[in-house]
Amino acid sequence: MFPGRMALAPPSAFERLARLLEGVNPTSFPIDNAPVALTVGEPQDDPPQFITRIVNDNARAFGRYPPVVGTPEFRNSAAAWACRRFNLPPAAIKPDRQILPLNGSREGLFLALPAIMPETKHGGRPVVLVPNPFYVTYPSASFASGAEAFYVDARAETGFLPDFTDVPEHILQRTVAAFFCSPSNPEGACASRENWLQLFAMADRYDFTILADECYCEIWHASPPVGALDARYHSTGGLERLLSFHSLSKRSSVPGLRSGFVTGSPSLITALTRFRNTCAPQVPIPVLKASAAAWDDEVHVEENRDRYRERFAIARRILGNHRGFRLPDGGFYIWLDVGDGPAFAKALWRETGVRVLPGAFMSVERVPGDTTSNPGFPYVRLALVHDPATMTAALERIADFLQGVWQQ
Numbered sequence: 480m481f482p483g484r485m486a487l488a489p490p491s492a493f494e495r496l497a498r499l500l501e502g503v504n505p506t507s508f509p510i511d512n513a514p515v516a517l518t519v520g521e522p523q524d525d526p527p528q529f530i531t532r533i534v535n536d537n538a539r540a541f542g543r544y545p546p547v548v549g550t551p552e553f554r555n556s557a558a559a560w561a562c563r564r565f566n567l568p569p570a571a572i573k574p575d576r577q578i579l580p581l582n583g584s585r586e587g588l589f590l591a592l593p594a595i596m597p598e599t600k601h602g603g604r605p606v607v608l609v610p611n612p613f614y615v616t617y618p619s620a621s622f623a624s625g626a627e628a629f630y631v632d633a634r635a636e637t638g639f640l641p642d643f644t645d646v647p648e649h650i651l652q653r654t655v656a657a658f659f660c661s662p663s664n665p666e667g668a669c670a671s672r673e674n675w676l677q678l679f680a681m682a683d684r685y686d687f688t689i690l691a692d693e694c695y696c697e698i699w700h701a702s703p704p705v706g707a708l709d710a711r712y713h714s715t716g717g718l719e720r721l722l723s724f725h726s727l728s729k730r731s732s733v734p735g736l737r738s739g740f741v742t743g744s745p746s747l748i749t750a751l752t753r754f755r756n757t758c759a760p761q762v763p764i765p766v767l768k769a770s771a772a773a774w775d776d777e778v779h780v781e782e783n784r785d786r787y788r789e790r791f792a793i794a795r796r797i798l799g800n801h802r803g804f805r806l807p808d809g810g811f812y813i814w815l816d817v818g819d820g821p822a823f824a825k826a827l828w829r830e831t832g833v834r835v836l837p838g839a840f841m842s843v844e845r846v847p848g849d850t851t852s853n854p855g856f857p858y859v860r861l862a863l864v865h866d867p868a869t870m871t872a873a874l875e876r877i878a879d880f881l882q883g884v885w886q887q
């Protein structure tokens with residue numbers, strides 16, 4: 480439990496997993512005699528060499544404080560990538576007014592809310608719409624900024640995306656912002672153009688901001704997911720009420736570089752820049768330099784996508800017959816229906832030395848004490864972030880476990 484206004488904010492799923500597995504010792508480690516973690520969404524591939532080389536070559540610039548708005552070079556590269564990726568004309572995003580570098584998208588997703596949160600809306604406490612399951616920063620930011628989180632379930636019946644049309648009118652009246660993640664973590668569902676337009680129509684009607692978390696938008700299998708920038712720009716000619724968050728962590732397999740950016744409405748970017756300028760660390764200049772080169776390059780991204788395609792092919796071959804298996808549209812997770820995620824994760828760890836993340840730890844119960852009201856409860860999340868040999872061995876252990884111990 481956190482204190483005060485954070486009391487209702489869920490803790491990190493990894494903290495909960497550590498508690499669940501405390502004192503549970505695997506009987507063996509069948510994969511190279513070591514445990515395997517499919518828990519963290521951390522690409523295990525080596526960072527592209529050109530990225531590390533640029534950081535090294537510019538290391539002297541660690542001796543200077545960087546500007547909060549980054550460098551023109553970074554802003555130009557980020558804007559050009561966003562326009563290319565989301566089919567916008569080159570002038571649609573002004574690098575100087577609509578790009579703000581971030582130390583990874585996480586801090587921007589958090590800081591955006593205090594930067595825009597009013598004390599009240601329509602005489603009541605402001606509300607933030609949060610998908611359920613969620614990335615834990617969403618409720619954390621909501622409560623920290625003095626708002627209330629209103630959870631919107633994403634279930635198989637809603638295509639694994641939150642159905643915002645179900646949100647009651649009195650909640651929408653007080654809504655200040657809505658998080659929407661596509662491809663979604665943990666489910667890997669991608670929003671269609673219609674999904675985005677429907678949400679923007681609600682945002683226009685009820686005057687709220689969309690916080691589009693698109694850090695997985697470069698990891699896709701068949702075709703690139705439609706982005707918030709694309710949907711908004713091509714329907715209105717602008718990016719009002721939108722902040723769209725991007726990251727190199729997954730796109731370029733550099734989660735430790737801590738490099739992302741946010742783009743969208745000029746007035747929202749100004750508000751966030753002013754606020755960050757009072758409290759957030761600036762992005763280091765060597766990181767900005769390497770990041771500009773990374774946003775300019777597509778070759779390493781295509782290679783990265785191919786690696787994930789190979790891992791998903793392995794997963795389909797090994798787990799495809801399990802009734803709870805589903806191939807996601809994007810991202811690098813399998814959202815596997817096992818009936819009871821926490822019990823499964825604990826038994827799997829004990830029997831096979833493979834760690835997976837229970838979906839229940841990434842979502843909340845709508846009715847306290849009723850696990851069926853937690854849309855993540857039946858699932859576990861598997862991160863396909865290892866090399867093919869490790870992935871094969873780990874997934875085979877899971878398949879054996881599903882057919883053997885788990886069914887008894």
Ligand SMILES: Cc1ncc(COP(=O)(O)O)c(C=O)c1O
Nearest residue numbers: 520583584585614664726728739
């Ligand atoms: C859904 C989602 N959003 C945001 C992030 C933050 O990524 P980063 O801060 O590395 O850009 C993550 C990281 O795993 C994520 O899964």
